[in-house]
Structures are given as C-alpha cells and as structure tokens.
Amino acid sequence: MFATVFLLLVTLCAQGGYGEEAQKPGHVTVVIVGGTGDLAKKYLWNGFFQLYVSQVSSGNTFSFYGGGLSPTDTAIPVLFEILKAVSCPKDLPEERCAVLKEQFLRLSQYRQLKTLEDYQDLAKYIEKQLQEEGMTEAGRLFYLSVPAFAYADIADKINSSCRPTSRAWLRVVLEKPFGHDLFSAEVLTAQLGNSLKDEEMYRIDHYLGKQVVAQILPFRAENKNFLDPIWNKHHIERVEIVLKETLDVKGRIPFYDQYGVIRDVLQNHLTEVMTLLTMRLPKNLSSHEEVMNNKLRVISSLLPLGKNQAVIGQYQAYNAEVQQELNKTKDHITFTPTFAAVLARIAETQYEGVPIFLISGKMLDERVGYARVLFKNDIVCLQNSNSIHCKPKQIIYYFGHGSLKYPAILVSKTLFKPVLMNGWKEVTEHTDVNVLGLAISDYYVQTPSKEREAYAELISHILAGHKNSFISTENLLASWGLWTPLLSSLSNAFPRIYPGGSDNGDMLDVLVKGNDITYNSEVVIISPDQMGGTSTSGFKVVRGKFRDDEMVSAWAEELVEELAKDLQDAAEAAVSKSGVFHVAFSGGSTPLALFHRLALHHFTFPWRDTHVWMVDERCVPLTELDSNFYTVYSQLLHHVKIPYFNIHPMPVHLNHRLCVEEDGGAQFYEKEVSRLINGSVFHYILLGVGYDSHTASLFPGTKEDELGDKLVAFTESPDKPHQRMSLTFSAINRAQRVALLVIG
Numbered sequence: 001m002f003a004t005v006f007l008l009l010v011t012l013c014a015q016g017g018y019g020e021e022a023q024k025p026g027h028v029t030v031v032i033v034g035g036t037g038d039l040a041k042k043y044l045w046n047g048f049f050q051l052y053v054s055q056v057s058s059g060n061t062f063s064f065y066g067g068g069l070s071p072t073d074t075a076i077p078v079l080f081e082i083l084k085a086v087s088c089p090k091d092l093p094e095e096r097c098a099v100l101k102e103q104f105l106r107l108s109q110y111r112q113l114k115t116l117e118d119y120q121d122l123a124k125y126i127e128k129q130l131q132e133e134g135m136t137e138a139g140r141l142f143y144l145s146v147p148a149f150a151y152a153d154i155a156d157k158i159n160s161s162c163r164p165t166s167r168a169w170l171r172v173v174l175e176k177p178f179g180h181d182l183f184s185a186e187v188l189t190a191q192l193g194n195s196l197k198d199e200e201m202y203r204i205d206h207y208l209g210k211q212v213v214a215q216i217l218p219f220r221a222e223n224k225n226f227l228d229p230i231w232n233k234h235h236i237e238r239v240e241i242v243l244k245e246t247l248d249v250k251g252r253i254p255f256y257d258q259y260g261v262i263r264d265v266l267q268n269h270l271t272e273v274m275t276l277l278t279m280r281l282p283k284n285l286s287s288h289e290e291v292m293n294n295k296l297r298v299i300s301s302l303l304p305l306g307k308n309q310a311v312i313g314q315y316q317a318y319n320a321e322v323q324q325e326l327n328k329t330k331d332h333i334t335f336t337p338t339f340a341a342v343l344a345r346i347a348e349t350q351y352e353g354v355p356i357f358l359i360s361g362k363m364l365d366e367r368v369g370y371a372r373v374l375f376k377n378d379i380v381c382l383q384n385s386n387s388i389h390c391k392p393k394q395i396i397y398y399f400g401h402g403s404l405k406y407p408a409i410l411v412s413k414t415l416f417k418p419v420l421m422n423g424w425k426e427v428t429e430h431t432d433v434n435v436l437g438l439a440i441s442d443y444y445v446q447t448p449s450k451e452r453e454a455y456a457e458l459i460s461h462i463l464a465g466h467k468n469s470f471i472s473t474e475n476l477l478a479s480w481g482l483w484t485p486l487l488s489s490l491s492n493a494f495p496r497i498y499p500g501g502s503d504n505g506d507m508l509d510v511l512v513k514g515n516d517i518t519y520n521s522e523v524v525i526i527s528p529d530q531m532g533g534t535s536t537s538g539f540k541v542v543r544g545k546f547r548d549d550e551m552v553s554a555w556a557e558e559l560v561e562e563l564a565k566d567l568q569d570a571a572e573a574a575v576s577k578s579g580v581f582h583v584a585f586s587g588g589s590t591p592l593a594l595f596h597r598l599a600l601h602h603f604t605f606p607w608r609d610t611h612v613w614m615v616d617e618r619c620v621p622l623t624e625l626d627s628n629f630y631t632v633y634s635q636l637l638h639h640v641k642i643p644y645f646n647i648h649p650m651p652v653h654l655n656h657r658l659c660v661e662e663d664g665g666a667q668f669y670e671k672e673v674s675r676l677i678n679g680s681v682f683h684y685i686l687l688g689v690g691y692d693s694h695t696a697s698l699f700p701g702t703k704e705d706e707l708g709d710k711l712v713a714f715t716e717s718p719d720k721p722h723q724r725m726s727l728t729f730s731a732i733n734r735a736q737r738v739a740l741l742v743i744g
Ligand code: BG6
Pocket: 243, 245, 264, 265, 369
C-alpha cells in the first residue's frame, strides 16, 4: 500500500495559517526518522496530519516518509496501523476528514533509513518525484525522533546526501535530551554543527508548544499597563513553576535512571517557563533575536545553583523498578531523583529577594502543571477573612490537567481585569472548583477558543520557520551552564524516599531560609504500620527492643542519621578511652547512605584515630566495582582524612590469584586483627542484611561450629562471585557493639 507515493497537488489559494511568512509555497518533504516509534505514534503523525489539514489551502503540497532501521516488510504494516489511527481535528466535518485522511495515507510511505545509501536513495527518489510532477521544492523537514546518540550520524547523512538542491530550506528537528550536562551538550552541538547550520536546527521543547506557555509573553505585553507597576520585588511575593505527576516511570527506566527529574523536566520545560515569565519584555515579540537575547540575559543573571538550593526525593518503589528493568541484583541502589524542588533567584534589582521555585516529581498526589505568580497582600484582615481583599492575589498560567482540566490563564479579581487574548475566550460559567487556594469565581479566567495539542502547534511553527518556539544553541548551553554545577553537587546525594501519592502527606514540603531551601520536616518520621503506607500524619520513629537489643525503625534517612550518631558516639568514647577506634564495615549497597552521611560530616568524626576493617569481601580484585572495599573506599574513605595505614582491606588477592586457601589470606587477616585490636574485640561492627537474609558473608545454613574458633574464614555465596572472605560469628559476637542496618 505504501510502496508508491501519489503526490496530490492540492493547490488552492495561498492564504492564512502559518505559511504566510516570506516563504514561497511549493512542495514540502517531511521525513520522520524513527517514524514507527512511540513519540511518532502518539504525537508526531497526528501533528503532521493536522498540519496537512491546515495547509490544504496554502498552496503547499506534501509527501511524508516514516523512516526507520527496520526492513520495509516488517515496518510497513506497523506504520499503516499508526496512520490509520490519526485523529481528525474536532472542528472538521467527518466526511471531509475522511477524504483528507485518505489523501494523507496515500502521501505517506515507509523507507528504511539505515545506511548512507538509504539516504542517497531517498534523496534521488524525492528529486525524481519533484521532476516528474514539475514541482518547485519549498523545503525538506527531517524530524529526528531517535535517541540523541544517533543525531550526529543522521545529521551527517542528511548533510551529505539529502540537502535540497534549489533554494529550498532544510529543517532538522531534534527531540530532547540535548545532552546530559554542559560538556555533553557542547560536544553534541559541535558534532551537529559539522553538518547543520544553526538556523537549520529546530530543538523541540514541547512545553513551548503548550498554548498557555506560548501565551506568556503576549499576555504580558497585552497587559503591560497593569503589570508594569506590580512586576517587581515590591509586589511579587514568589513565583512557583510546578509540574506534578501521578505516574511512575516504569517502562522508561533505561532512559530515566540516567537523567532523573532535574534533567528530564527542570533543565528544559520549567526553565523555559521561568525565562518567559521573568525576562525583560521584548519590544517586538516576533523578533527572534530580541527574544533570545532577553532570555539569555535572564538566565545569566540567575544566582548560581548549588546543593543548598535544591532538595531531592525518590519514590519508594523506584529502586525496585530499576533493579527489575535494568536487570540489576537486589542490592543495587540508585540515587536518581524522581522529585526535586529548586530555589532560584535573579540577581537583578527588579527581582531582588523574590524566590522562584521550580518543582516537579513523579508519583505525587495529582497531575497538574502551572506557573503561579503570587503577589504580596498588604491588607491585614482582622475579622472578615472571607472578604475578597484577604484572598490571595495571583496570576496563574495553568498548563492543564489538575482540578481545572483545561488550559487557562487566571487572574485574581483583586488584581485587574486582563485583556482577552486573540483566539481566547472568557470563562464565566464556573463549576464549583478551587484553583490554588481560590474559588474559580474569584478569578478572571480565559482559555483558548480551540484547544491544540503542543506537538501539532510546534509542527506548524516548524513549517512557518518560527524559531522563537524552539531552543536555540545559546539558550541550550546557557541552561546547561546553570544546571550542571547543581547536578554535579547532587550526584552522590541521597534522595528523600517518599511513599507516593497522597501518602506523601507533607513530607515533600519545603522551607526557604534566605537563599537556601530545605525540606520542611528535618527527618521523615513514620509509624509502625507504615510499611503498608497509609498516611504520614502521626508517624513516628519506633524505638523498641529486638531480642533485648535496641531497635529503631524509621525511613532510611532517619535510620542513617541515627546510625551515624551512634557510630560517632562509639568512636568518640573509644578514642577518649583507648586512643583508637576499630570499626568493621560491610559492603554492598545497604551502607551507602551511611557512608554518604559520614563523608558529608567528616570534620567532626575522629578519623585520624579510626581503623577501618572489612566485615567481608568478594573474591575479586580490590579495584573492581564489585569489591566491597572499593565501595567503602570510593564512597567514604576517599573523602575523609584517615591515615592510609589505618585502612585494612581483606587480602583476597595474594600471589596474583584470588582467595586460594594455601595463600593464607584469611589467617593473615586474623593475625592483623589480633595484632592491632586489643583482645580482637572490635569497637563497632556494621552489618547489613542481604535479600536472602545473609549477613556479613555468612549465608543461610552456615553453622557456627563449622567455622570453629576462627575469626576470619572463606565462605561460599549462592551468588556470583561465589567465593567470599568474611568475619565469622566468633569475631562478630565478641565485638563491643554490633549494628544491623536493614533497608529496603
Ligand atoms: C517529558 C518528560 O518531556 O515531559 C516526561 O520526559 C514528562 O517525564 C513530560 O512526564 C511532561 O509533559 P506533559 O506535557 O505531560 O506535562
């Protein structure tokens, strides 16, 4: 069905739409590389169909290609199903839509785009069609809906074989992520710069296609007279840019775990909204240069973001989802944040001291996105707090979802009556709904007369060459320049674990102290019935007994805090009594959060007088990631001032071989213990519990008597690497204090 393309020449009069710029109508070739992928299926083909429908009377003609790596015979049926499902614009009569859809289907075909020859063949094919039909070429649009690592190679192939020959344009559309940090964004930019000119690149941030976001600048311009006097530090209390989501990231973890919420959403979508809200209003809104310069200016005047300007969280089930999707063992731990709240400030007199919050998270209580500018209220309401003057004064750019369900701009009636935007309608009939602390009837509300999907909107802007709706290179690098230092400072930070949904209660609430932001509750405290996760109200740390020993049960963050204190107390007591502290640490992922906490507060700990021993070790070289010592070293010892002769890795690698009985590694370690530790009594031993309930490297079934009086022994694990070296029950049981940390 798609083997041949019929070019339909639907050339009616050129008028209206976005084709009106100084672009001559002609034939437009659209190639979606990754044309059978998820994004293409969900949004792109629909968007291009809408474009086709809106362009029927523009004088342009089209052909569409879905490109991909798969061979034609498997991909054609897939593409056909996608195309069959494209939806009709709401205002298009059914019959008319059916006709246009039929045309659209006939104009579309699949091409395998793998090798340079494939791209060359495509170019030849396009040129042959143009010649045969005697058409003038308007331009070629390549939409790269593929992972970013493939961009440079595809751009190179397009450059060398698919450039239009005449004066027609070339536009290459790129989807985020555009890099992982400033450096990788620069590398990607340089690679793409070898093949494409800056004006040929269209970097998509779909938030710029959201109708409300696209309306921020025009709204500010139209209401300039009202806004000018109040758009400053004297009147603005704070700005909040928020995207709350209820879903988890299952199915996207290979991508998400490398990126996390800051890279996924804050660096791009929320930063764009922030710049539109706070940049100096351009005199000419359609001047790409002026808009870009003003955007850059505001980004560069933001105060640097460090770890005191952010709090991060991770929904509780995330770690297990990562283990499953990435095929990791049960002791794999990830620090990737799924929630972040960041406090930004602009170092300009106009906004001095105004806090700007950028907040987003998965598994929160509701799905909603908005930017809210809250104004100060200088009226003191003594009695009638219901009076309209006592209510919040705010402007809300409501992107959609949430209680309101539709996109809207809302202005508190106590502020001013805004100008109705072109193509928007006022909403006066309200249902009983509350938006951010105010009944909807307390706002002037306007909404787009016709709702448009963000991708469809942006696709029409690509055709029109409206560069303001896309991310320029300078803009991209400036944004990464802002976020990269924060991301580096958070790279090892332990996120607050939250249960998800309404169970989060107030545990993600934040508190501003000067330029810093923290969680409002210092530690999260939970109740005994927490494991089922009902409500956070009334949660407390459980202190109890387990077989006559102290037991503390709480969220990981609190446990780690308690444990760190306990360890510090023990260290100080030992050092003041005997001048030395001997501690043995376990490996695996359980103690990572503790190591991180100890490294952060290393100044107060008596590291100089501390000897660090290992509870157990895997039979791998000590420099390998799998080595317990490597974890302790890289996560803790590397960051604290401890004399190197106080560090005691287990000798699993002797005579260039791993854990051979005859090499006597276990005896050697035991001798070291006896030589340096009085009575071989460790001051402190930290144990964790593995998912099969082993502790140290003593696995279920290991009998105390099998190990005799030994303090150190070789043992066998059911998991790879099977061979281990471990302190024995005798060594552990004689320690002054044993802590067993159970997380997960
Ligand atoms: C995408 C992110 O860019 O934006 C997703 O990758 C996020 O993680 C989405 O869910 C949010 O967009 P929207 O339009 O649904 O608010």
